[in-house]
Structure formats: C-alpha cells, structure tokens
Amino acid sequence: MVEARTIDGMRQLKEREGQDGIESNKYLYEALEQNKHEGVMLAVRARTFSLAIISVFLIYRIPNWSVLYYQALIVGFLLIGWAQVKMGRVERSRVELFLIFLDLLLMTIVLVVPNPWDPRPWSVAMQFKSGNFPYFYILLAGAALAYSWRTLLPVAAFTTALWLAAYFWAIYQPSDIADLSEKVKLALAGYPNVLEIVDPNYIPLEPRIQEVLIFCIVAGLLGLNSWRSRRLLVRQADVARERANLSRHFPPNIVDNLAESDQPLGAVRAQSVAVLFADIVGFTKMAEAETPERIVEVLRQFHSRMEACVFDNHGTLDKFLGDGLMATFGTPETTEADAENALRCAAAMHQEMKSWNELRVKGGAAPIRLSVGIHYGTAVLGDIGSERRLEYAVLGDVVNVASRLEALTRELNAKVVVSGDLIEAAGGAVIARELQYTENGSQSIRGRGETVKTWINPMVSVPA
Structure with a gap:
C-alpha cells in the first residue's frame, strides 16, 4: 500500500x-x-x-x-x-x-x-x-x-x-x-x-x-x-x-500531474490495473552466507535498480517487500498502455539484473535470480487506515493472483509468469511474441477456486 x-x-x-x-x-x-x-x-x-x-x-x-x-x-x-x-x-x-x-x-x-x-x-x-x-x-x-x-x-x-x-x-x-x-x-x-x-x-x-x-x-x-x-x-x-513523499511511489511525470490535479488521490474507486510482484529467488539462503551489512547493501542496490525500472515504465511503486516489491500500472489514473507497460517493466527488470549480475560475477559475488509475476484485473483503490495514519491501498483478487503467479516461477522454471488477462489487455499474441512469452495453459492458484490462464517467459539459464 x-x-x-x-x-x-x-x-x-x-x-x-x-x-x-x-x-x-x-x-x-x-x-x-x-x-x-x-x-x-x-x-x-x-x-x-x-x-x-x-x-x-x-x-x-x-x-x-x-x-x-x-x-x-x-x-x-x-x-x-x-x-x-x-x-x-x-x-x-x-x-x-x-x-x-x-x-x-x-x-x-x-x-x-x-x-x-x-x-x-x-x-x-x-x-x-x-x-x-x-x-x-x-x-x-x-x-x-x-x-x-x-x-x-x-x-x-x-x-x-x-x-x-x-x-x-x-x-x-x-x-x-x-x-x-x-x-x-x-x-x-x-x-x-x-x-x-x-x-x-x-x-x-x-x-x-x-x-x-x-x-x-x-x-x-x-x-x-x-x-x-x-x-x-x-x-x-x-x-x-x-x-x-509522492516521488517515492510515483514516477516524476505522474507526480507532476498529481500535484496539478484537483481530484483527491484517496477517493475510493474500482478500476482496471496491472499488478506486478518481483522477488529475489533464494534470498534466505543467500542471506545466511553474508554479513548483515552486506545483505542490506545488496537490498539497497536491488531496490534502487528495480525502482528505476518501474518508474521508467510509468508504474507506481506500491511498496518494498524485504527482498521484493509490489508495483502497479494504472494507478492513480488508467491508460491504454498499462498492461504493456507492466510487461515491458518485467523485461527491463531482467535486463537490469543481467547487467548487475555481470558486475557481481566480476567482483566475485554470486549472480542473483529474479522472479516476476503479473496479473491484470479490477482492483479497489483508496485511502485506508486511521485519521492519524492513512495509506493508499490497492486491494482485490488481482493483487492475490499476481503474488501467486510470482510464486509459480519456481515450479515452472520461468523468469516471468503472467496471466492471460494481462497478455490480452497488452495486445495479445503480438506483444507476447515480441517479448518472448509462450502460452502455458491454466494453472491452479492457491486460495482461489478458478484456474488462471498463464503465459511464461522461460529461464534461459538457471544460476547455480
């Protein structure tokens, strides 16, 4: 939030x-x-x-x-x-x-x-x-x-x-x-x-x-x-x-628009958004072999690089999740390119991780594997909390599904797992082929009765 x-x-x-x-x-x-x-x-x-x-x-x-x-x-x-x-x-x-x-x-x-x-x-x-x-x-x-x-x-x-x-x-x-x-x-x-x-x-x-x-x-x-x-x-x-404060969550162009807008950011409403979850695979094991100072430094670099990818693709940084993050596309205002922006953000994240891993390997450190899950659907947006502390929240099934899709990357040996709804909203098979996504059938999502049609961007090589 x-x-x-x-x-x-x-x-x-x-x-x-x-x-x-x-x-x-x-x-x-x-x-x-x-x-x-x-x-x-x-x-x-x-x-x-x-x-x-x-x-x-x-x-x-x-x-x-x-x-x-x-x-x-x-x-x-x-x-x-x-x-x-x-x-x-x-x-x-x-x-x-x-x-x-x-x-x-x-x-x-x-x-x-x-x-x-x-x-x-x-x-x-x-x-x-x-x-x-x-x-x-x-x-x-x-x-x-x-x-x-x-x-x-x-x-x-x-x-x-x-x-x-x-x-x-x-x-x-x-x-x-x-x-x-x-x-x-x-x-x-x-x-x-x-x-x-x-x-x-x-x-x-x-x-x-x-x-x-x-x-x-x-x-x-x-x-x-x-x-x-x-x-x-x-x-x-x-x-x-x-x-x-806004610039911590929104890209500069959106901050400018929000500052000039007369409409309240926290008005409760439902709208279509793309929700992206990104996470470092095997972070717990990696943390056991590093000093606390080194782990914090790695996380700071990771967050900084991923944040830039979100903002460069017109996304909103919802929050950092320890060794991961949640970002949304289509908040506070929706555009026709929200789903495509989410897909291109995932591609930018992996390209950034590739460059960073090359530097890490040269420095004698192990490469880091990133997993990303994205879903597109209707979410509820608005301020929640008390009068003393308000948080801008993105709520709904779309958030839960995106989180579960990110977790599926381990089982499917994929860099990115996205929903069919996202591919359809982004332009269908054309954008899928451009960004090297393949259809992977329907998958069961924990805590959800209905299955989700998925597309994956497979892992070319899995770091040891």
Whole structure:
C-alpha cells in the first residue's frame, strides 16, 4: 500500500501553530536556523566593513585626540554585532533582543550626545536636530536582513522609545552657546516660525514625532514582507515534502500531474490495473552466507535498480517487500498502455539484473535470480487506515493472483509468469511474441477456486 496524503492535503496546507509550525518540520527548522545564521553573519560583516571605512574617514575628518570618542563607539558597535552572531537563533531570544536594544541605544548616544573631548562650542540641541536620525534606518535594514519579522517590531518600539526619551533629555540640557540664542531671537524678532528652525538651543517636538512615525511605518512594511516571505517558504517546504513523499511511489511525470490535479488521490474507486510482484529467488539462503551489512547493501542496490525500472515504465511503486516489491500500472489514473507497460517493466527488470549480475560475477559475488509475476484485473483503490495514519491501498483478487503467479516461477522454471488477462489487455499474441512469452495453459492458484490462464517467459539459464 502506498503511503501518501491526498492531493487536497497538498493544495490546502493546514494552518500552522506556534512559529508557523516550524517545530513540526526539523528539516525546515534547520534550514531556517542556517538561513538565520547566514543572515546575521552577512549583516555583521557588512557592518564591520562599513565601520572600518567610517573609522578611517573619522581620522581624516577629525585629526585630533577627540576622534577617540567615536573610535570607542565604533568598537562598541563591533562587539555588539559579533555578540549577535553568537546569540542568534530562530526562536525568540531575550538575549538577542537585549543586544538589539544596546545597538539602538549606542546609536542614540552617537546621534544625541556631543563629543565630550571636542573643544569647540556646541550644544545638545544642535547635535540632536542635525538631521542624523536616518542612520537608524541602517540598523533597521540590518535587522531586516538578519532577523525574522517578529524582531522588527521591537526594533521599531525600541527606536521610538529611545528617540523620544533622548528628546526629553536633550531639552533640559545646558548649552555652551546659550547666549547665541538671545542674539538669534533679537535678529529674528517677528519671525517665530523661522526662529524655531534656526535657534541653536531649541528642539521642536513635531519633527521628532514625524521621524519615529515614518520609521515605524517602514519597519512595519519590512516586517510584513518578511512575514510573507517566511510564510511562502514554509508553504514551499510543505509542498516540496509532499512531492518528495509522492516521488517515492510515483514516477516524476505522474507526480507532476498529481500535484496539478484537483481530484483527491484517496477517493475510493474500482478500476482496471496491472499488478506486478518481483522477488529475489533464494534470498534466505543467500542471506545466511553474508554479513548483515552486506545483505542490506545488496537490498539497497536491488531496490534502487528495480525502482528505476518501474518508474521508467510509468508504474507506481506500491511498496518494498524485504527482498521484493509490489508495483502497479494504472494507478492513480488508467491508460491504454498499462498492461504493456507492466510487461515491458518485467523485461527491463531482467535486463537490469543481467547487467548487475555481470558486475557481481566480476567482483566475485554470486549472480542473483529474479522472479516476476503479473496479473491484470479490477482492483479497489483508496485511502485506508486511521485519521492519524492513512495509506493508499490497492486491494482485490488481482493483487492475490499476481503474488501467486510470482510464486509459480519456481515450479515452472520461468523468469516471468503472467496471466492471460494481462497478455490480452497488452495486445495479445503480438506483444507476447515480441517479448518472448509462450502460452502455458491454466494453472491452479492457491486460495482461489478458478484456474488462471498463464503465459511464461522461460529461464534461459538457471544460476547455480
């Protein structure tokens, strides 16, 4: 039975809980974890490169000892950045939020507090309203690159709180150029609007509110885009996982058709299918002479080669059966070539076994004999199981007969035993002659009252 979900489950992705359901998919979580680390590393490296350039420029711009104030702040930005690399992870992290807060606090200090080692007269008000707020957008861009959409909300909140707190702190700070304000007031008497702009010791509140308001809007838009991208990533990961599950059972072309279909895979129905069973003859005896590791390796190679033959002939891999497998032709949708595809798959399997056995003999290993049984008839298809675990099942007499025909290969010394119904559905005597099948009369099937007309592809040589 093919373990697969319905196509409706693929198209109608379930709503996620917690952090978009990341915990339920460890592979997605690991991908996001790696993406988060790479994003933080990229942001910190860009920051380091930028700060190095700024550091050199400041030495040129301020060729005196007061430049050490800004150099010290640059070191602080570097330390915070590399701490974020160490602490960054997919889940919410208080330490990470604290580091972001320190980042924004340090930026606020740089933009608001005048250089205490600068001998030139200056004021906090002049420093505050000198148009440096856009530097916060650099940190916002870095956060958008390195963090999830949830983290952009605290960035906006921290920036708003710090900038407004800095405003109220700045308006109460004494000024080294207080007398200049009096001179400006006298010169601009009668022009109050102009005075608010040019007074070196006055900080208007409205522009500050406008600055943080626009900053929050931009942060919100970036957060919305990040949320949308993350949601799309989760959906794509789910679809990829569903397609990967289907690809274990169906050939690529059928997987594509199923992914595009609006019809549920698991709708219970009856339809004509060809069922193929393949098995390694004498596997138990062979296993006794090999180590468990070697046996597993042989089975992996066997399954891989047989799976390719099934898919190359438009079949569906129903399941592996230890040293064998069951495949169907005509699922999930029937075609006129299903019976012929099953016959050609059996031929391809034996051709593949011939090539593999040649390699095994060269390597000193014994050749492996493959037996195949195929029947064509009506089967019941649909999902069975519980709500917690569903399996796509192919049920009916056609399955039992195909299994019994495979077992008959030992008695009839044949590579393949197929039913007359299959030969008739595949094109009759024409296809039988092409693929070297001979009629073998009716055979009794264990557990079945009626006999089955059989055709065989005889064994040319039986490996010792």
